[in-house]
Amino acid sequence: MTATADAEAAANELMPLAEYLGSVLRRLRALPPLDLDLTQAHGNTLAADVLAPHPYPAFDQAAIDGYAARWEDLASAGRVGSHPSFGKHEGGPRPVRLNVVGDLGAASWRPVRVTPGTCFSVAAGSPLPIGADVVVPVHWTDQGMAAVEILHAPKRGSGVRRTGEELAAGQVLAGPGTYVTPAMVATFAASGIGHVLVRPSPRVVVVATGDELVDVGRPSQPGQVVDANSHALTAAAVEAGALAYRIGICDDDPEGLRGLLEDQTLRADLIITTGGTGTGPGDMLRRVLSRRDPGRGVVEFTDVALCPGATLGFGTVGGEEVPVVCLPGEPGAALIGFEVLARPVIQLLAGAEPVFRHSVKAHLLETVSSPGGLREFRPAHVAERRGGGHTVQPLAGGPYTLSGLAEANGLLVLGERVTTAAAGSTVDVLLLDRRR
Template sequence: MSTAANRTTGPDHLWTVDEHLEDILATVRPLEPIELQLLDAQGCVLVEDITVPVSLPPFDNSSMDGYAVRVTDVAGASEEYPAVLTVVGDVAAGQAEPLHVGPGEAARIMTGAPLPPGAEAVVPVEWTDGGLGEGPVTGMRARSQAPEAAGGHVHVYRSAEARAHVRAKGSDVKAGDRALDAGTILGPPQIALLAAIGRGTVRVRPRPRVVVMSTGSELVQPDEQLGDGQIYDSNSFALTAAARDAGAIAYRVGAVADDAETLRDTIEDQLVRADLLVTTGGVSVGAYDVVKEALSSVGDEDEEGAGIDFRKLAMQPGKPQGFGTIGPDHIPLLALPGNPVSSYVSFELFARPAIRTLMGLDDVHRPRARATLTTDKALTSPKGRRQFLRGTYADGEVTPVGGAGSHLVAALALADALIVVPEDVVSVEPGTEVEVVLLG
């Protein structure tokens, strides 16, 4: 169960936002590391430092299609007085036995091909006649020349300094360098680097599996016909998307009707594929708040130490919350309120850090900033509650969008920040500096 079991709180205790978050993060533990193939490790967090076993590039190679030459052989070359060199053959990428370039010689070379012994620089094909005895090769003709036969000649119209158009061995990373640090999230560039240094597998913490379900007999799936008193289920879509955005593998379960036994059975069915369960709705004091009814005694029925604690938080929106663990594996469960804004704000403040903790990250929170409040009138906030208002943030300024209502989904869609009003503040004047949570 959560560490709340050790607190003397009582059912009427009003938890602070920080107490609730502390309880969650003290209970949730990072997932155990596993070895994964590179593409399966995308989005996962490294648990080991990666050292480069072989330099990149592993040999000097050409950065251009052109000719590998000696610097002295092209010194002073111009269109009027070109250097005329004997072509000794072609050097292609992946060629095992490169040619040797001697005095007065050149080797036609492809991008990425190893610089042949004796050569000191590469002149791009555009600086030559392509071995045709004409002017400099340009445009489409430069790209369509046939490979040069050994024994032909090429006219070079510009000089080249030593190492021109040559990628030096180890110029990217050298053998023994640190490629990636433990704690790195593996995205496409990091996977590219791992592949480039020859790593086919890597040890990581897997992406958490998060199951999201909403509750309420009034909920209808999008594209279905609404009946009297019904609304579309938006919460499960929003929170599943938010879980994926946080780095999880998220599964959305269709809305569960207001029946405690059905909800309990559904949750038990989902435990096999969950590292974290998130429910939305049914946690307040209404007669049909089935999440509390279904889960309040789970600890007694399942495993010692498991159970969900339902509590009130000193925040707006999102006062009713539930947290604990469920099942024989003590899977964490976050029970969030059902109003759309309450649900989303609660997810950002509590569920997202839990997901990032499961991933094994050190920094699990959204970034925060200070911003100047730009609005026509003062903001009001209930005393004793930490309020989170939606806003748009840019260039050190934040502007509220919508009102304080927890049902205003359209305003939420415009917001990219949460304006934080502390518990002891009841009014915030325009031009005041406030703290904002950045959602983008």
């Protein structure tokens, strides 16, 4: 049997990534909802429909600074012709003269009525006088105080905002799974909402395991590896919308490892570990967490058709059965594992929809090869093409995935049956939106 055939035979024994993700995500439920004040709701996802209890605007109001009047009184403004009141303008455009009977501001509350031949000076946001159906902008007038000459007649309804024109009472403002943005907070507040039901941001604890690990600030030496993973995965969890806590490094001590993880269940909705997922003599995490101890949870480690990083772990820890995701120890593989497994788990716990990154079809700029039987996620740079569509430039992958990810804004996805993707072909790319 050739080396290629051996590789393909080994890959056939791996679980397809889509099947694995489905089996994991079906076991999870979104976190219980919380009723939060609007000032705390931003960054969370809604747990239920939000209905407008009141219309917006709540009353008829002036949309601009100007003069509120009856359109019938203005219809002739700007027309050429004679009028008994406009002798000095005979033969030219005719203004309309109205008496200004009052001034209204945004804080005005007493109801007033406009009568024929009169108007009110109004500020934007002020209640519209009864009978008024137009607000003339200031620069279309002579800006008179006791009386005003209106040089042009705006269209009926111009400068006016009617009750419920933007948002009607009972209207659905947003549905469950919607991410609460600052503009959405403003919309809720404007329609009279002070609290909303949201899914809380998941509390995520990140732990790196391995006797070989040392903290950042020094170079690696034989027998020592700088812990890049716990820092990177904590940042990735925050980027995904979680409240993330870096515990740091845990040695390969079975009881110490189990005790540390169980202690974290008191403050975590999800635990992410890195390292120790293999079957080597130093892979203590897998041995400890795959042990079936009643009341302490169990983690299943699965060989997945994924490149880079083939072995992923998922299960629960402690009596509270807090979910735990176990990622490989190699930094590039750990970050890819986070993208394909841990990030969707965080999104699901947060009640976000969809749980996966947005993807696009892109025109491949360079021929790439991929290991058969594995779904490869390769760092890439995506750009929009003039006239529409996208192009994608592959970046360093394989053993150089970490450096490739540092400059990537997308992940090129090559399926299990792809061994070569030719330049000019169309491929799938996950977009890495670094803002969320």
